[in-house]
Amino acid sequence: MDVFTFAIERRLADNSGFPESRFEEAMSLSNEQVTEIAHLARLQVDQADLPEYARNLSDILSFVDAMNAMETDSVEPLAHPLEMPQRLREDAVTEENQREQFQAVAPQVEAGLYLVPRVIE
Amino acid sequence: MxxxxxxxxxxxxxxxxxxxxxxxxxxxxxxxxxxxxxxxxxxxxxxxxxxxxxxxxxxxxxxxxxxxxxxxxxxxxxxxxxxxxxxxxxxxxxxxxxxxxxxxxxxxxxxxxxxxxxxxxxxxxxxxxxxxxxxxxxxxxxxxxxxxxxxxxxxxxxxxxxxxxxxxxxxxxxxxxxxxxxxxxxxxxxxxxxxxxxxxxxxxxxxxxxxxxxxxxxxxxxxxxxxxxxxxxxxxxxxxxxxxxxxxxxxxxxxxxxxxxxxxxxxxxxxxxxxxxxxxxxxxxxxxxxxRSELPELPDAKKQRFVEQYGLSAYDASVLTASRELADYFEAVADAAGGEGKLAANWVMGELSGALNKAGLDITESPVTPAILGGMLQRITDETISGKIAKQVFEAMWNGEGDADTVIEAHGLKQVTDTGAIEAMIDEVIAANPDQVAQYKGGKDKLLGFFVGQVMKASRGKANPGQVNDLLKKKLDG
Amino acid sequence: MSETSKTVAELAAGLKAGEYSSEELTRDRLARIRGAGAELNAFVTVTDEQALAAARAADQRRQAGGAGPLTGVPMAHKDIFCTRGVRTSCGSRMLDNFEAPYDAHVVERFNDAGLVCLGKTNMDEFAMGSSNETSFYGPVKNPWDTAAVPGGSSGGSAAAVAAGLVPAATGTDTGGSIRQPAALCGITGLKPTYGRVSRYGMIAFASSLDQGGPMARTAEDCALLLEGMAGFDARDSTSVESPVPRYSEALNGDLTGLKVGLPKEYFGEGLDGDVARVIDEAIAEYRKLGVEFREISLANTELAVPAYYVIAPAECSSNLSRFDGVRFGYRCDAPQDLEDLYKRSRGEGFGPEVKRRIMVGTYALSAGYFDAYYLKAQKMRRLIKDDFMSAFDEVDLILGPTSPTVAFNIGERADDPVKMYLSDIYTIAVNLAGLPGISVPAGFSAGRPVGLQLIGNYFDEGRLLNAAHRYQQVTDWHTRAPEAFA
Structure with a gap:
């Protein structure tokens, strides 16, 4: 079992994702598709810049599609160059309160809290 | 459908x-x-x-x-x-x-x-x-x-x-x-x-x-x-x-x-x-x-052991193992009571749980420690007090009056087991209730309970109920 | 001292001999950064005061007898390494106002060694670029020809070293960002094995590919600097717990019988003729040193670039989510609501190339596309690593060009991302496999430097540095300095 299984099971488990049709024809993304991707990534993209992004992204995707020429069914994916297990840390408190320093670089704080526009739940 | x-x-x-x-x-x-x-x-x-x-x-x-x-x-x-x-x-x-x-x-x-x-x-x-x-x-x-x-x-x-x-x-x-x-x-x-x-x-x-x-x-x-x-x-x-x-x-x-x-x-x-x-x-x-070496005994295993070791019913064992704290408390009581598991279970699930519920307290916050409760249970088994008196003792312990022996001593709750003293009380009761004695002798056996009650009342609950029963029968039937 | 082409080793020797103090040296180089160097735009921040204080401290340390081998030597950090008390911008408007409350591990190590940091060098925004044109602070110019790019993303560091503003600088290499600018600016740059240098405090681009390393004039300097940078750090769980060899003491090994592979894919179509000629000459030099060459194949070289341009954007799309205008960094004016806060802070804070890569990565990881892009790229990654492993069964090192061309002109490729990405065709596979690689100056084409790349097996930096050093003992390309900055 490895990342391979990760992906297969992911596909089986995923029943909440995009409908397949959302990004049809990957080679050539439409302005609407770019808008959707930008939304997912929370990036404001000016309407006027959409065609250029669409063209750039389509070029990049066509370029990376070259990978599909390679038959890789039996290849085990490699997620990380270091093929070793992760090192663990002992359970000990090593950090002190540094709120003042951390919040000195924050855009908006009050009473020790980071502020954002009201979140509606 | x-x-x-x-x-x-x-x-x-x-x-x-x-x-x-x-x-x-x-x-x-x-x-x-x-x-x-x-x-x-x-x-x-x-x-x-x-x-x-x-x-x-x-x-x-x-x-x-x-x-x-x-x-x-x-x-x-x-x-x-x-x-x-x-x-x-x-x-x-x-x-x-x-x-x-x-x-x-x-x-x-x-x-x-x-x-x-x-x-x-x-x-x-x-x-x-x-x-x-x-x-x-x-x-x-x-x-x-x-x-x-x-x-x-x-x-x-x-x-x-x-x-x-x-x-x-x-x-x-x-x-x-x-x-x-x-x-x-x-x-x-x-x-x-x-x-x-x-x-x-x-x-x-x-x-x-x-x-x-x-x-x-x-x-x-x-x-x-x-x-x-x-x-x-x-x-x-x-x-x-x-x-x-x-x-x-x-x-x-x-x-x-x-x-x-x-x-x-x-x-x-x-x-x-x-x-x-x-x-x-x-x-x-x-x-x-x-x-694995750090795993405690798990609830199911503990429950099984309580059934086997203390002779508890499956139901009691499952109630007592519902939390580790409760199970630990129970075992400490049973231990202090000289291994009287069933008695310990009855008291923990009965009187103690009731008092805790009423006071809104958790088992870990009980004012009565397992050692004190267990000590009282020993006084029941060695017949120093009756089960009924024990409720009085428990209440005093709950209120912080000390362990069972202290409470028994302070309130004079020690059970009367002296045959002579009990016989004297029986004689008084018989003398005071001639009608009932006559009815009993006439075959109304159920009245034995009445006499026991009267004697217990006279002793303010301290007479050993078993002895009272035996001696009464002897006197009334004799 | 006025010889700006002096190396770290030479300056360290001068300081040790008392020829000049660190303070004098620091003042000289700071003046140079402000003077002739200014037009290069190599620095985002120059830290005169802190540098002079550090220099004086280094001089005192030397007087007290506590100087280490690099104490008092000036250098600069790529502006991707967090520095307490000094802005760390990562070349982005997003972090134009960001001061990290901590030092990167590399910064700590160099501070402890008594190196004197003169400032933070310019770079492609979030290290995403091969030309330094994506920086919020404007492009860096190549000291050899100011019409040309210095390469990227560590272009500021490369230009600063090439122009003699500092003898050394740090860089980071995710797909060639140390080696390619080193090649284009005619200096030496080492990308260590993944895990050799802690990534703590180094702002992440693509976590499974990023690795910090030294950039300097010579392999000897890189050896000295790597000794200072490398080492175990508990705060990075990918930091490797193995002792750091004394690289600088193993530079003079005999190369006789060393087996070096020449990947045929690195000498094919797309390689500039002049660059090929320079590399051929370097091969001839190595033959004289007793090196045995053989042709090898890294069959999946061409697919390394597409695989990289899926994996790196995928990781970056996630790594850069933390830049959301809430806890630090750029926040848009008067956000209407939460979504507006996110979208405008990120939309205005990031430049176009960063946004492009975030979007490519977002797309590649999205449901329905994960297998076709991300998973496929991970499989390519395995094949690419396997290619290298088979090669290292036969050879000790691999040699080829660092970049297919010399430095191109500013603006020349800026509108064509794909063409830009192909600048990294010979460097990218090394990152996918996590191997160490070094770029060494090997000659010129039309007045612009050509870099020679050596690739080693895991943790074989010692052999890599040895081979590069021996080449530099018999050539003088690394001693050349651009006339305007000589």
Whole structure:
């Protein structure tokens, strides 16, 4: 079992994702598709810049599609160059309160809290 | 049509580590906002997660206690979404390769039978921070103290068929994590939270209906209410020609109903992928052995032992093993009472539980220690006091008047066993009730109880009831 | 001292001999950064005061007898390494106002060694670029020809070293970002094995590929600097717990019998003729040193670039989610609501190339596309690593060009991302496999430097540095300095 299984099971488990049709024809993304991707990534993209992004992204995707020429069914994916297990840390408190320093670089704080526009739940 | 309910529970247990899952910040509850959020918890640029071995070991313990397979290799993935309480814009979690999987939990049903509920998996992940809406105009405050607190998400199979079973499962798991010492189980503080996946289907059907997920229910009672309401809602919906939508719902404890969490449900695309900052987690035999060696006696084994060792009924044993604290208390009482398990069980489940309930106290807060209660039970078995007097003694002990011997001495409650003294009292009673004596002798045997009562009353309860009985019979029949 | 082409080793010797103090040296180089160097735009921040204080401290340390081998030597950090008290911008408007409350591990190590940091060097925004044109602070110019790019993303560091503003600088290399600018600016740059240098405090671009390393004039300097940078760090769980060899003491090994592979894919179509000629000459030099060459194949070289341009954007799309205008960094004016806060802060804070890569990565990881892009790229990654492993069964090192061309002109490729990405065709596979690689100056084409790349097996930096050093003992390309900055 490895990342391979990760992906297969992911596909089986995923029943909440995009409908397949959302990004049809990957080679050539439409302005609407770019808008959707930008939304997912929370990036404001000016309407006027959409065609250029669409063209750039389509070029990049066509370029990376070259990978599909390679038959890789039996290849085990490699997620990380270091093929070793992760090192663990002992359970000990090593950090002190540094709120003042951390919040000195924050855009908006009050009473020790980071502020954002009201979140509606 | 007859409907069958299908429920699967996802329980989030905050692990009782000292430090966070990927940083050295404290996990203590209730600190000033953002004073326990270090650079890693805040997701500042350039800092990196390092996994807490303590959290790994706790997950392994849960796995061992539920008969799960401990994965020799598991993977941390990133779940990507934007939310202000999620500082990095992704949650580090385990997705396809959890640390433990495929186990089971046995719950006791009301009819006394047990039922197996499959445990699909349990995986490690980090908790998010908290959004605070109160006290601000038009803004939300973010406290990230909780961000990075280790969570173990324990996912059941959809084996649960009623809200009662759901509660039994949740209670069983709640007890288990506290037995294991991996979670404090404090539901008010959110240490133990439940998401319930609920669907209905025509009885006999083998396919699952569309499920709704009820998020973040944090009490046993609410779980029951939320599921009952949701089942009713779904059945009404289907029977009136509607369709259940797969969605996330919230339980409104005030109204006792569930409601859809988002009116405009956005398709979630979490873009899971293996976290490139974290290599695969390998749990080797040494760590599993270490975790195993630290496992306490688990509830089911303890229950079985209580039945065998103390001769308790299965019911009593299961009540007494419901929590590790209660079981420990009981055993300490039984021990102090010279091994009188049944007597200890009666008192712990009866008088003591009643008093604790009335005072709203937990077993760990009992003003009567196991040693004091056990000491009193010894005075019952050695006939220093009767069971009835013992209730008086208990009350005095509860009020802090000292141990049983002190109370007995101070109130003069020692049982009268001197035959001469009892006979004198009997003679007085016989003399004072000639009519009853005549009726008794005329064959009305039931009146013996009346005489016993009169003698006990005369002794202010201190006469040994057995002796009174014997001596009375002798005198009246003789 | 006025010889700006002096190396770290030479300056360290001068300081040790008392020829000049660190303060004098620091003042000289600071003046140079402000003077002739200014037009290069190599620095985002120059830290005169801190530098002079550090220099004086280094001089005192030397007087007290506590100087280490690099104490008092000036250098600069790429502006991707977090520095307490000094802005760390990562070349982005997003972090234009960001001061990290901590030092990167590399910064700590160099501070402890007594190196004197003169400032933070310009770079492609979030290290995403091969020309330094994506920086919020404007492009860096190549000291050899100010019409040309210095390469990227560590272009500021490369230009600063090439122009003699500092003898050394740090860089980071995710797909060639140390080696390619080193080649284009005619200096030596080493990308260590993944895990050799802690990533703590180094702002992440693509976590499974990023690695910090030294950039200097010579392999000897890189050896000295790597000794200072490398080493175990508990705060990075991918940091390797193995002792750091004394690289600088193993530079003079005999190369006789060393087996070096020439990947035929690195000498094919796309390689500039002049660059090919320079590399041929370098091969001839190595033959004289007793090196045995053989042709090898790294069959999947061409697919390394597509694989990289899936994996790196995928990781970056997630790594850069933390820049959301909430806890630090750029926040848009008067956000209407939460979504507006996110979208405008990120939309205005990031430049176009960063946004492009975030979007490509977001797309590649999204449901329905994960297998076709991300998973496929991970499989390619395996094949690419396997290619290298088979090669290292036969050879000790691999040699080829660092970049297919010399430095191109500013603006020349800026509108064509794909063409830009192909600048990294010979460097990218090394990152996918996590191997160490070094770029060494090997000659010129039309007045612009050509870099020679050597690739080693895991943790074989010692052999890599030895081979590069021996070449530099018999050639003088690394001593050349651009006339305007000589």
């Amino acid at each position: 007859e409907w069958e309910t299908v429920i699967g529970l996802e329980i989030h247990a905050q692990l009782a580590t000292r430090s966070k899952i990927f940083s050295g910040a404290s996990t203590a509850y209730g600190a000033e906002p953002n004073t326990q959020a270090c650079a890693v918890d805040l997701g500042l640029p350039g800092v990196l997660p390092v996994l807490n071995k303590g959290a790994v070991k706790m997950a392994v313990k849960l796995g061992l206690a539920t008969g799960c397979t401990v994965a020799p290799r598991s993977v941390f993935a990133r779940k990507n979404y934007f939310y202000p309480d999620l500082p990095k814009g992704y949650q580090i979690s385990q997705y396809e390769l959890p640390i433990v999987h495929d186990g089971e939990l046995h719950i006791e049903l009301e009819d006394g039978t047990t039922k197996r509920i499959g445990v699909t998996r349990a995986h490690l992940e980090e908790d998010a921070g908290k959004s605070l809406h109160e006290g601000f105009e038009g803004v939300t405050g973010i406290d990230l103290n909780r961000a990075g607190t280790p969570l173990l998400e324990i996912v059941s199979e959809p084996d649960i068929r009623s809200s009662e079973e759901a509660v039994a499962y949740m209670k069983k798991l709640h007890s288990l994590v506290r037995y294991l010492g991996i979670c404090d189980g404090n539901m008010q503080e959110g240490s133990f939270r439940c998401d319930a996946n609920v669907s209905v289907r025509p009885r006999g059907s083998t396919e699952f209906g569309t499920r709704a997920e009820i998020k973040n229910v944090n009490s046993f009672r609410f779980v029951q209410q939320a599921i009952d309401h949701e089942v009713e809602r779904q059945i009404d919906l289907i029977e009136s020609g509607g369709e259940v939508v797969q969605e996330t719902r919230l339980f409104d404890a005030v109204k006792g109903e569930t409601r859809s969490m988002r009116t405009k449900e956005e398709a979630n695309d979490y873009r899971y992928f293996p976290d490139p900052d974290l290599l695969p987690l390998e749990v080797d035999d040494a760590l599993v052995d270490e975790a």
